Amino acid sequence: MLEIQDAFTRALLERDRPIPPGLTCSNGLRPERRFAIHRDNVVAGLIATLASRFPATQRIVGAPFFVVLARAFIDRHPPRSPVLLEYGKDLPSFVEAFEPARDLPYLADVIRLEAARGRAYHAADMPPLDPQTLAVLPQERLPFIRFDFHPATSMIRSSHPIVTIWAMNADGSKPKPVEPWLAEDAMVSRPTLNVRVHRLPSGGGTFLSLLAAGSPLGDAVEAALSESPNFNLSTNLAFMLGAGVTTAIR
Amino acid sequence: MNKVPAATLAASVTAALALLSGQAAADGASKEKCYGIALKGQNDCAAGAGTTCAGTATVDYQANSWKLVPAGTCVTIVTPKGHGSLNKGDAPA
Known part of the structure; x- marks a missing residue:
């Protein structure tokens, strides 16, 4: 048989x-x-x-x-x-x-982005980290905290404007010339039940991939700063907390 | 490389939280900035009615497939041939 x-x-x-x-x-x-x-x-x-x-x-x-x-x-x-x-x-x-x-040459990364959306859609349900958790943390602990990432989160780092290209070719959008042609790092998250695609702020790719790999906050900030002088920690933190990228701190 | 002082981190956290609550207030309960969030049901392997002919037709297509050039709606997108690579240096990543 x-x-x-x-x-x-x-x-x-x-x-x-x-x-x-x-x-x-x-x-x-x-x-x-x-x-x-x-x-x-x-x-x-x-x-x-x-x-x-x-x-x-x-x-x-x-x-x-x-x-x-x-x-x-x-x-x-x-x-x-x-x-x-x-x-x-x-x-x-x-x-x-x-x-x-x-x-x-950007096609493979756009496909990665779409695949990440599919994974996020089917990922386990988990409440994202409550931003207030950070507010009540003693200041001296901040450099050493690590974040648990949400199972629906994934990042695609690209040397092409993949978020722009993807967004223009998503349902109901109208493609137009991409100018200027800049690299974009994308992050897919699903804080509640909706899959979202974000374009990471400057330095966010380094910052978040280090955090996702388990680096403490202080180290991730330093690496991001040294790689991208425009790195803005407040913007990146606000993005991270707002997009429901993480679930807990350790 | 200098260590980033805890106080700087704390200030950023405070600023981030302020930014967040500002966003929430501005958006109200309505929405926040995001791109096409709808995802179509994707597990329906549509091998059902009507696919027979579609399936048989594409066999012929295969023969000349290698001559095909992507020709979708993206013809308007600037391809990075001698273009994207020039700008790559400015990339934030």
Whole structure:
């Protein structure tokens, strides 16, 4: 039984393979054609899954290109699990090496951003940190506190304006020329039930990735300051607390 | 590199909290700044009715796929060919 299923799956996902042995058709017509239809339905379903996970990406490249991209991806990375919620997490690295998309070097990061939104959407529920917790903390403890990050939080650091590009290609927005072309670090959070995408303030990428890695506040501030002279701690803290990026301090 | 004094941190925390409550007051209960928060249901693997023909048609497409160029709504986006790289130096990251 396992063998039959295995052969069936492989034949489904690899277009050049012959149909599984022993396959017959109740009305006597050629089973190859019937199987080909099923095979195409499976791929069409997977393409639709990817399109619904990566709507901005599809809009950026256009539907015909997206279909070809998705098909090439499915060929190389067929689903390993019946649960498709995470399907497509290898898409960014695939796109980086995908020759026809070479002229869109920002595309992989936009896909990372969309994937992060999907993860945030399905992440565990947790109340974000109450900002007042910091207010009542003794001053001398501040440099040493560490933050627990919300399970829905993720960061995408990019050398392209990915938040701008994503926002312009999200539902109902109108794309226009991006000027100036600046690097943007994105953070995805879900403080309550809504997934949000933020453009990090200056130095925020360094600051928050250090905090997320478990560095104490004092160290993260120093690193951010030395990397980005425009780093503003109040702005970044206000962002962090307001966006519900963290859940607790230690 | 100088250590950032605890007092400076404390001042920033106070400022951040003030900023936050200011935002909350300005926004009222209505909303805060965010980009497209709606996420479509994404687990519906739509292999249902009507996909048969769509599926079969795209097989032919595959043959010339490598000649395809991304041609979506983003044609208006400036691609960073000799552009983004020039500005990269200004990047805050």
